[in-house]
Amino acid sequence: MTVARDRDLRIARVTLTPVLVADPPLLNTQGVHQPYTPRLIVEVTTEDGVTGLGETYGDTKYLELARPLAELLPGHRVDDQGGLFTLADRLAVDTARVDGALDVGGLRGVQTAGKLRLSVVSAFEVACLDALGRTLGLPVHxxxxxxxxxxxxxxxxxxxxxxxxxxxxxxxxxxxxxxxxxxxxxxxxxxxxxxxxxxxxxxxxxxxxxxxxxxxxxxxxxxxxxxxxxxxxxxxxxxxxxxxxxxxxxxxxxxxxxxxxxxxxxxxxxxxxxxxxxxxxxxxxxxxxxxxxxxxxxxxxxxxxxxxxxxxxxxxxxxxxxxxxxxxxxxxxxxxxxxxxxxxxxxxxxxxxxxxxxxxxxxxxxxxxxxxxxxxxxxxxVSDAPGLGVDLDRDRLAFLHERWARDDGTLRDRDDAAAMRVVEPGWRVPTMPRW
The missing domain is CATH 3.20.20.120 (Enolase-like C-terminal domain)
Incomplete structure (x- = not known):
């Protein structure tokens, strides 16, 4: 195992790349998957040049929290994952806009500001663990x-x-x-x-x-x-x-x-x-x-x-x-x-x-x-390679990000009900229980 110096563990920069990824027309009780779904790729790079990868939801509300959190991370150590939650708690979230909103993409019930924070922090935690594992020569497990x-x-x-x-x-x-x-x-x-x-x-x-x-x-x-x-x-x-x-x-x-x-x-x-x-x-x-x-x-x-x-x-x-x-x-x-x-x-x-x-x-x-x-x-x-054991294809990342950048905003927030309305104009999310 490699012995890490302080500079090996301190974050120099964080890169956030929203992407749109092809999705087939899969049906659920809310509607149908849109042709492209948003995801967010997180890169955490240490002062020694090691980059760790994370991924989470890419909808606008996640990006709005991920960006200010990314700005707080330079100087933070990748082995201090617990501190990520302290940093996230410092960020204000518009709870009036988030609380009570149904997360159609996850079909996971009522979403709160706290749940939103956790979804964003998860990507940074994984990226930090990946960077730490790569630095120490150890797999994440x-x-x-x-x-x-x-x-x-x-x-x-x-x-x-x-x-x-x-x-x-x-x-x-x-x-x-x-x-x-x-x-x-x-x-x-x-x-x-x-x-x-x-x-x-x-x-x-x-x-x-x-x-x-x-x-x-x-x-x-x-x-x-x-x-x-x-x-x-x-x-x-x-x-x-x-x-x-x-x-x-x-x-x-x-x-x-x-x-x-x-x-x-x-x-x-x-x-x-x-x-x-x-x-x-x-x-x-x-x-x-x-x-x-x-x-x-x-x-x-x-x-x-x-x-x-x-x-x-x-x-x-x-x-x-x-x-x-x-x-x-x-x-x-x-x-x-x-x-x-x-x-x-x-x-x-x-x-x-x-x-x-x-x-x-x-x-x-x-x-x-x-x-x-x-x-x-x-x-x-289960990979035994350092970190997550996966590597980023920057050409593919750029291609999928360019698709996101060209989008007029229609697909940047997943909405299975909106996708269904293309076929059934009067479609609304069914009242539950449906049957």
Missing amino acids: ALLGGKVRDTVDYSAYLFYRWAAHPEGVTAEPDDWGAALDPAGIVAQARRFTERYGFRSFKLKGGVFPPDEEITAVRALADAFPGHPLRLDPNGAWSVPTSLKVARELEDVLEYLEDPTLGTAAMAEVAAGTSVPLATNMCVTTFAEIKEAFTRDAVQVVLSDHHYWGGLRHTQQLAAVCRAFGVGVSMHSNTHLGISLAAMTHVAATVPGPLHACDSHYPWQTEDVLTERLTFHDGAVR
Whole structure:
């Protein structure tokens, strides 16, 4: 291990690069993914010239907080990740504009100013850990205490989807085709299995009436007997509907994710079914844990290092879950390889059983890395290279940033409902519960 001098650890500059990344027409209860989604790439460079990478959401409200935080970082040490939160707390956030707003892109419930800060700090924390690891010659998982597994399992993330974005909308084509019925979902799952070796499947629900989605899950169970299956309608169902679906699928579901909104409703569903309930919507901060766990409202928490505030907070969450006998997995939003690498490093350090993590990455055709991360047998191998073990492709980064710079502002804030209105002009975000 390299011995670091003070100048090796002090930040000289921070570079923020917002990008727009191609996204396919994946459907959810809010609408459809826009043809491009915003992400923010964070580079932290030390006085000795070592650069660490981070990534988070790229919507305007995240940029507005990331920019002043970046200005505070020169002179800060990359091994002082805790101090990042102190710096972030010094920044004012327009809570009237943020609190109570639904984050459509993450479908994670009510977003507060505090959650926004954590989502931004997470990218800086990862970048600092990457820079520290590169400086010391250690992988990020070693900085987090060491890995307990050499590979991290991921689940195939299945979506109802259109064959293409609407005619006349600028978009990047793909060859996946439409999946709007059980046969289409099974075909999609087969392709994921053949290409990446996934052994578990998660269907994004809340798109069609529950009976149709029950049929799709049944079709998956028939096509892939014994494989873990999950269904996530993002809170689109009432308690009675959630219980009905749970009863009809209790013999095939690994867990049912956020069938209904709010801890109280989740607790009511949990009391009426043997199917484990998972969440990335009603437990998104440490303050929300007590009620959810004491009411036995959830049996699996899907962490996300972006909105929990980074990799160390993710480890803390996993420890709390273990103390309460609650399972752990990881939530995914549309992300690039930097985030996938960070997810993999922290997941490698979580002791005990870990449900296969979610990842949109197989859907993404673009990246900012010199080499894409790969899935073998449904898993990503944990890198032992210094830092995250990934390198930035500056030409690709510049290309994706130029796309962002040319945009008139239409795509700089992800809005699945607005994308749906291109096809259905009267579309509005459905009132929940939808069914």
